[in-house]
Every structure is written in C-alpha cells, then in structure tokens.
Amino acid sequence: MSSDAKIRLDNVEKTYHGSSVSAVDKLSLDVYEGEILVLVGPSGCGKSTTLRLINRMIEPTGGRIFLDGEDVTTVDPDRLRRRIGYVIQQIGLFPHQTIAQNIATVPKMLKWDKNRIAARADELLTMVGLDPDQYRDRYPKELSGGQAQRVGVARALGADPEIMLMDEPFGAIDPITRERLQNEFLRLQAELRKTIVFVTHDIDEAIKMGDRIAILGERSQIRQCDTPERILAFPVDEFVDDFIGAGSTIKGLNFEQVGGLRLNGHPHITVDDPPSTGIKVLRASDQEWLLILDDERRPLRWMRERDLNRSSGSYLDEGEEVRIRLHSDDTLFHALEQMLQSSSGLCCVVDEKGALAGVVEMTHLRKAIRRAQVEARRHYEDLEAN
Amino acid sequence: MDGFLSWLTYVQGHWSDLQAGLLAHAKLVLIVVALATVFSVGLGVIVQRSAVARAVALSVAGIFLTIPSLALFALFIPLVGIGNTPAMIAMFLYAILPILRNTVTGLDEVSPAVVESARGMGMNGTQRLLRVRLPLAWPIIMAGVRVSTLITVGIAAIAVLVGGDGLGSFIQGGLTRLGLPNSFEAVWAGTIFTVALGLVLDLVFAGIQRVTTPRGLRL
DSSP, X not given: OOSXXXXXXXXXXXXXXXXXXXXXXXXXXXXXXTOEEEEEOSTXXXXXXXXXXXXXXXXXXXXXXXXXXXXXXXXXXXHHHHTEEEEETTOOOOTTSOHHHHHTHHHHHTTOOHHHHHHHHHHHHHHTTXXXXXXXXXXXXXXXXXXXXXXXXXXXXXTOOSEEEEESTTTTSOHHHHHHHHHHHHHHHHHHOOEEEEEESOHHHHHHHOSEEEEEOGGGOEEEEEOHHHHHHOOSSHHHHHHHOTTHHHHHGGGXXXXXXXXXXXXXXXXXXXXXXXXXXXXXXXXXXXXXEOTTSOEEEEEOHHHHHHOOSSOSSSSEEOOOEEOTTSBHHHHHHHHHHSTTSOEEEEOTTSOEEEEEOHHHHHHHHHHHHHHHHHHHHHHHHO | OHHHHHHHHXXXXXXXHHHHXXXXXXXXXHHHHHHHHHHHXXXXXXXXXXXXXXXXXXXXXXXXXHSOHHHHHHHHHXXXXXXXXXXXXXXXXXXXXXXXXXXXXXXXXSOHHHHHHHHHTTOOHHHIIIIIIHHHHHHHHHHHHHHHHHHHHHHHTTGGGGTOOSTHHHHHHHHHTXXXXXXXXHHHHHHHHHHHHHHHHHHHHHHXXXXXXXGGGOO
C-alpha cells in the first residue's frame, strides 16, 4: 500500500457491548486523495458502520484511523467532524433554519465572518444547481426531495472539507431524479476532487459512482477492492460474482470507449461514384453492407448489393439511412445498444468533423471484453506473485 | 338584570381594588410560570434520554397534581410561613407536569436524522441542544406552558387562603359574608376577573408561541 493515503483505516475494529462477534472486524483500507471509494455490500454487512467509524460517529474499539497521515483515533471528535463533510440518506436538514442558514452550519462553528459565510452559501447553492436568489431564504419543507438532497450536499461542502462521507445519499430519491443527481454530483466532483467514501447497497450505483469499489462481506470484510472495470471483468470469488449479479460483462462495456478500439477499414464509395463501382467494391470485400459517403466523407447510407442494383445513382431512397454516428468518447455499452437497433449490426464512428473514422462490428466488442478480462486476470496473478 | 347592574356597580365601586388584585394575581402567575418553565425544561432535557428517569419525573410531577390544592398550600405553611411564598411553591409544583411532559414529548419528536446530521457536522452536545433540539421542540413546550398558565391562574385564586394576594380575596371575602349585601357581587367579580385573566394570558402566550416559533416550523 502506498503511504500517501488521504484516509487510512489500519486494522479498525468495532465490537458492540455485550456482543461476542465484531460488527467490523480488523478492517484495513486506504482511500486516496481525490477519489470516490464506494463501500458496497449486502445489507447488514457493516458498510454504514465502517463509514461512521471514519468520522467517529461510532467509536472504534480497536485499530487506528489516519487522515493525511495524522492519527485521529483519539482527537476531539467534534473538531474532527468539522473537517469532514457528511451526507446521510435522510439528509437531516434543520427544519427551523433557512437553506442559507443550514449551509452555514459548519462555517459558523468555525467562526467565519458574516460576509464570507453569505457568499459561500450563494456559491454552494449555485454549485449544486439552485438559484441563490430563489432558494437561500426558503425553508427545508418548501423543497422537493431532490432539491433537499442538493442542499444536503451543499451543506456538507460548507466549509470546503477535503473529505466527504456519503451514506446512501441518493437512496431515498426516485430513480429519475437519482440518476440526474448522480450525474450532477460526478460533474461537481470532477471539478472539486474531494476524497469521498460513498456507501450504497446498489452495485449499479457503485459501478457508476466509484473510482474504486470495495465489496464488503460479513463483518465488513473486504472481498474485493478495485476499479469497477476490473471487478466486472474479474470477480475474485463467488461472493463477489453473486453480488455483482448478471450482466457484469455488459456493464463492463461502460468502461471501454470506442476510441480504444482498433477499427479496420470498411468498404465505401462516395455519392459521386456510380452504383456499379459500389457493387465492385462490395464484392471485393467480405462484407454485406456498403457505406455511401458524401463529398466530405460523411457517412450517409448503408446499402446491400440488391439496394445498389435498384439504385438510380442518387442514393436517396435505397438501403438504410445512417442515423447513428458514434464518437471516440462514446462507451462500448452505447455502441452495443446502437448496433442492436441497426439492421446492419454495424455502427459508424466519425471524427469531430463528422467524417468516417471507422465502423464498429460485434467482433470488436468481443475482443474488447476478452482483453479486459485477460488484463484483469493478469493483474491479479501479478498481485499474487508479488 | 338587576343582579348584573348591581354587579357592575360593585365593580365600579371597587375598581381600584380589583385592578390591584388582578395585577397581583397576574404577577404571581407569571413568576411561577417563568420559574416552572426554566425548571421543567431543564428537567425534561435531563430525563428525556433515560426511560427510568423520565418515568420517575413524570410520575412525581403527576402526583403533585392529584394533591388537593388547599392541602398542598397548607403543607408549606410550617416550612415557609403564610403569605405568597407557600402559594407560589404550590402553584409551581402544579405547573411542572404540563411543561415537563411537553418538553419530553417535544424532544422525542425531533427527527433522529436531524440530530445525526448535526452531530456529523461537529456540533457538540450543548450546541445540538441549544441550536437544534430545543428550537425544534419549542412549539410543543410552549403549548405546555399555556396549559400550566391556565392551571396556575385558577389555583392562584385559592392562594388567598394561605395569605396570598390576588383575585381570590374577592371570592373568599364574598363567601364568608354570603347573604350580606355585595357578597355575591364580590364572588362574581373575583371569578369573572380570574377567568378573564386566564383568557388574556392564554392569548398573550399564544402570541408569544407564534412569534417564537421559527417560520420553517409553522404550518
């Protein structure tokens, strides 16, 4: 393990009074600066307990906790918590205070001056997508669930903590709003680069939000801790495999981009060429579909040989219009979805000018999946060898 | 009609006495309610978290209410003599239960998520109590204060029996000369003024309750 962990749990343990079994058993975990580490596991595995050990909402009964290399196992817990943002599922906004007052909670305790606090509240509201003029003087009861959760995040960011702990922050929100909040949060995080520990029971949320995922078994034992793509490509044991469930291969396609594929050329002609040229080009290849490009090499239509035979040469009605154009930063998951919907089973990739850059085929996806699996397996073999 | 007119005449004739009695009565009530509020809220905060302590506190406060007021007044005479003091002690004991009970209930009703988030942001116990738990319990506590006020207004009328001031002197005075001129008028004057004081104080406290309830908690 590297020594520059932002948060380090070193053999942290929690055993409740009168219980012979520990709730968290000798857990060691490093969280690095600027990453989102997701703790995920079946309910009752102790993931929330683990999270709450970090800001000592629950006091550990053994082991040490380090922030930035500083041992915080015995420092004043209230002062520790003011350095750490904390978001819970039920949000817990103060109903008797305005939104601005809620956000000001920690800055006020840290004795910031009034103007700075007011400016900070406005800044944070803007950051989470709420108009300060409209929202700063409202009360929590006047907010929808999604808005309240945004304010919850803004409040946790109040004094600009370097570390955030989030306990199922989007768990109680309807699926559509949740998806939007997740995306907004990821966008925010790309800017802020906080060190975040995020608890969820939902593996899909974990895959989406996590830079790394720690899959926890009973008593918070880490079963696998790695990037989502490697976990999907290579679950280390049956427990992890069961937990990530069906469709892990397809989910893994989310982490590969079209730009990472090695694409071969595809038979094509331009609109200026006669259909007979097209037939010749098509016969010379082993492909069923020919691409028609415009003068600027932008893909227009897909055509089979019989479409070309029928074509008068204007290429306007025959064959299939090219409706989907992938870009190099699209995921393979997106590519797969598009390919399944197209009659040719093929998808054009274009460059930023819209000109043809290649064509994705099913074999490309198969190869990409295979490559990810081989890489992940090799990674774990290397780890074992060391 | 005649009765009412003679009552009005009586009130007119004794206006300054009635006024003095009213003020003394109100003063007794307000002092007692203020002390009882401070005491009961403090006690409520202390016992709320412990099931045993709150059961004991609420039972004891409840027992006070079952002791007949006259007996309770008399109990304190050997200790503090006659006058306003035994009256106020008795009124104080009566005033505890409604405020104590509502303090405990009010604190119970504060959402655990709100307290958890307060703790998670680094508020210590005192800050959580003063900035979060009590403000949220406040409307319910104030409802208890209003009940205690009404109870003590009524009981203060009996305080005269142990030498206390207030409107009770008109009632008592009237009753001891029942049948003589102006006896009924005195009883009625004392009673009606007591009731009116209760209503006015309740209205005042309702206003205070409304003004001191944070806007975010109002319905």
